[in-house]
Amino acid sequence: MSLHYRISKEIMKIYIVIPNWNGKSRLKSCLDAVKAQSLKCSVVVVDNGSKDGSVEYLKKNYPEVELIEHKVNKGFAGGVNAGIKYALDKGADYIALLNNEAVIDKDWAKELVN
Numbered sequence: 001m002s003l004h005y006r007i008s009k010e011i012m013k014i015y016i017v018i019p020n021w022n023g024k025s026r027l028k029s030c031l032d033a034v035k036a037q038s039l040k041c042s043v044v045v046v047d048n049g050s051k052d053g054s055v056e057y058l059k060k061n062y063p064e065v066e067l068i069e070h071k072v073n074k075g076f077a078g079g080v081n082a083g084i085k086y087a088l089d090k091g092a093d094y095i096a097l098l099n100n101e102a103v104i105d106k107d108w109a110k111e112l113v114n
Contacts, residue, residue: 014041014109015092017083021048021073023100024057031062033103039110042066044086045100046079 016034020027027045034043043065047055049072058067068082080097087095096112098104 012039012094012113013090013092014039014094014096014113015083015087015090016041016043016096016098016109017080017087018043018045018098018100019048019076019079019083020045020050020054020100021079022050022052022054024050024052024054026101027054027057028061029103030098030100031065033106033108034098036106037104037109038107039113041109042087042090042092044068044083046070046083048073048075048079 018030018034031043034041044067045058045065046068047058048070055067055069058065066086068086070079070082074082084095094113096109
């Protein structure tokens with residue numbers, strides 16, 4: 001027998017944490033796919049000291065994205081750990097990690113929660 005836990009979609013907090021380092025050219029495809037999710041998600045991009053204009057691009061084109069800026073590259077673990085801590089502090093029920101070159105299906109988050 002399997003147990004299924006249901007959390008109301010109105011109060012469920014899903015955070016997607018995306019580490020970035022000089023990935024400006026990959027962010028549009030990734031973030032547009034995240035915005036198209038069938039389940040509402042908050043997005044945290046952790047920038048690891050990019051020098052390619054990633055931060056400025058995010059602020060201009062994706063103001064809804066929550067941005068954590070590191071001055072230096074703290075690597076994958078340093079980036080995602082900062083994003084995970086941020087999401088937990090905001091009361092996340094679910095946290096998913098996503099690489100900035102990933103383009104996900106519109107039901108990706110829904111399937112993870114299920």
